[in-house]
Amino acid sequence: MNNKSINSIKNLFFLFILIIFFNSKVLSIENKIILKVNNKIITNIDIYNEAKYLKALNPNLKTLDENKILEVAKTSLIREKIKEIEISKYNQNEINEKYFDNIIKSIYTNIGLKDKEEFLNYLSSLNINFLTIKKKLTNEAIWNQLIYKKFFSKLNIDKEKLRNEIKLNKIKSNSYLLYEIVYSADENIKAKELFNEIKKSISDQGFENTASIFSISATSKTGGKLGWIDENSVNKKILTEISKLKIGQYTNPILIPGGFLILSVKDIKEIEKKIDIDKELTLRIRSLQNQQLNQYSNIYFKKIKKDVIINEK
Numbered sequence: 001m002n003n004k005s006i007n008s009i010k011n012l013f014f015l016f017i018l019i020i021f022f023n024s025k026v027l028s029i030e031n032k033i034i035l036k037v038n039n040k041i042i043t044n045i046d047i048y049n050e051a052k053y054l055k056a057l058n059p060n061l062k063t064l065d066e067n068k069i070l071e072v073a074k075t076s077l078i079r080e081k082i083k084e085i086e087i088s089k090y091n092q093n094e095i096n097e098k099y100f101d102n103i104i105k106s107i108y109t110n111i112g113l114k115d116k117e118e119f120l121n122y123l124s125s126l127n128i129n130f131l132t133i134k135k136k137l138t139n140e141a142i143w144n145q146l147i148y149k150k151f152f153s154k155l156n157i158d159k160e161k162l163r164n165e166i167k168l169n170k171i172k173s174n175s176y177l178l179y180e181i182v183y184s185a186d187e188n189i190k191a192k193e194l195f196n197e198i199k200k201s202i203s204d205q206g207f208e209n210t211a212s213i214f215s216i217s218a219t220s221k222t223g224g225k226l227g228w229i230d231e232n233s234v235n236k237k238i239l240t241e242i243s244k245l246k247i248g249q250y251t252n253p254i255l256i257p258g259g260f261l262i263l264s265v266k267d268i269k270e271i272e273k274k275i276d277i278d279k280e281l282t283l284r285i286r287s288l289q290n291q292q293l294n295q296y297s298n299i300y301f302k303k304i305k306k307d308v309i310i311n312e313k
Helices: 003-030 044-057 059-063 066-087 097-110 116-125 130-154 159-167 188-205 207-214 218-222 236-242 277-305
Strands: 033-037 040-043 172-183 225-230 254-256 259-272 310-312
Touching: 033 044, 033 066, 040 044, 040 066, 044 059, 044 066, 044 130, 044 218, 059 066, 059 207, 066 130, 066 207, 066 277, 097 116, 097 130, 116 130, 130 277, 159 277, 172 188, 172 207, 172 218, 188 207, 188 259, 207 218, 218 225, 236 254, 236 259
Parallel strands: none
Antiparallel strands: 033 040, 033 310, 172 225, 172 259, 254 259
């Protein structure tokens, strides 16, 4: 047997040892339970995979310390399990396919991808299983439908007032690229302390990473990104606050139902458009419905969390 053949065998043997070592390591990771949310377990491989997923949705997270990213992932999974426990009480495990596709679209456009195929390739390149992601997004969609059913009758929207406001809209207006942090605190002192922590984090880690760490909004997974919002569509109280800001600045906490809202202006552009009153009214109603439903979602989550037992191993 020549030297080349001997070297090839050595290389194959070394590769075989590595594969055995890697697989045994993965198995040990999979079997290590980190915590339980009621009877639902979370392992450290779950946390590792969640961290990969969150970094895919918000690449800016990669600038954080790895331990901090894992903490963010653990918090994200706890929220997911609490929602799973609640929706399991209702006989609903399917969603409309078109609705699901719209959720997928909102995610891939949010991270700058053009279509679902590009999104699937993106996930594959990061070794992220789409079926796992589909289950996550399905559960989130079912949660949203649950919130809709519970609270839709409580939504308060004055359509006539909106129509009159639209008639007064400027043809030229500012559009703001907004990011948010939504947080809650039971007492004023705790709220001030938490805001000081958030400010320090924004200074040290940036607004997007801070949103992933502190925000209780669903947008936390994408660094708090709300997207481009026309000033004509913004609540006057909020518009007063954001119109004072320069690009890169953020508001003081704004009191909202269930907590506090901080908004950051990432960019501003002037837009000019012909106003179709009926179309604009439909968009405005939908936007306000989403805002109010998100607030009800946060309030309801806070309520059900009190009845959940979280045990760390």
